[in-house]
Amino acid sequence: LVLAFAFFLCFIMSTRSYVYLQFVQQWPPTTCRFSGKPSNNRRPLPIFTIHGIWPSNYxxxxxxxxxxxxxxxxxxxxxxRSKLERAWPDVESGNDTKFWEDEWNKHGKCSEQTLNQMQYFERSHQMWSSFNITNILEKASIVPNATQTWTYSDILSPIKAATQRIPLLRCKGNPQRQAKSQPKNRGKSQPKSQATTQLLHEVV
Structure with a gap:
């Protein structure tokens, strides 16, 4: 399943430093497939995991x-830590603490007027638990499949219904059109016979 999900969850803050938190989830098999980092030799988790929670402005x-x-x-x-090791692992290099450190120093500090470090990571885990993308798609029968493809709207609809947000799907070109175990996304306006198969990468 080649997916990395990022969707917007809005939190209106008293400070003007940011308006909402952009919560990003990734599909480990995809991340590892396109990663330029050395493999950590661990089998990628078959669940969506956290990439980060990023303060943003409209x-x-x-x-x-x-x-x-x-x-x-x-x-x-x-x-x-035990919760984050499952919800927010470093799927590329296997150094979870270094991954959390990098995400906090790059993005988390921008939320410090509202969320301190402990609250930042606690909020991330709460959001991951509340919006379980793996379960949302499984309930819509969207799971890894060697031959099945889905349209843009097929994937967007269950996420929109569960999160009450309209996500933007971002895809990567499929280097192997018939690659096994990769859920695919067809261009939403193309007929099946002419559609270009792409790999779903992000939802923003």
């Missing part, structure tokens, strides 16, 4: 990054 769609603020501290409780 006036500037690019997520805020590299803000001033407190650097990452290894203060996560053992209980929270």
């Amino acid at each position: 006036s500037n769609p690019r997520m805020r990054s590299n803000c001033t603020g407190s650097q990452f501290k290894k203060i996560l409780s053992p209980r929270l």
Whole structure:
């Protein structure tokens, strides 16, 4: 299943530093397939995992990054660490703590006026638990399949219904049109016979 999901969950804040948190989930087999990093030799998890939670603004769609603020501290409780090891693993290199550190230092600090480091990671896990993309798609019978393809609207509809947001699907060209175990997305306006098969990569 070649998917990495990012969808917007809006939180209106008193500070003007950002308006909403962009919550990004990824499909590990896809991330590993397109990664330029050495494999960590672990079988990719067959569930959607967190890539990050990024403070953003409507006036500037690019997520805020590299803000001033407190650097990452290894203060996560053992209980929270255990949860994040499943929900937010480093699927490319296997160094979970370094992945969390990079995400906090690049994006998390931008939310520090509202969420401190502990709250930032707790909120991320809460959002992952509340919006389980794996289950949403499975309930719509969208699962890895060697031959089945889905249209843009097939994938968008169940996510929209569950999150009450309209996601934008981003796809990557399929290097192997008939690659096994890859759910595919056809251009939404093309007939089946003429559609170009692409691999769903992100939902924004």
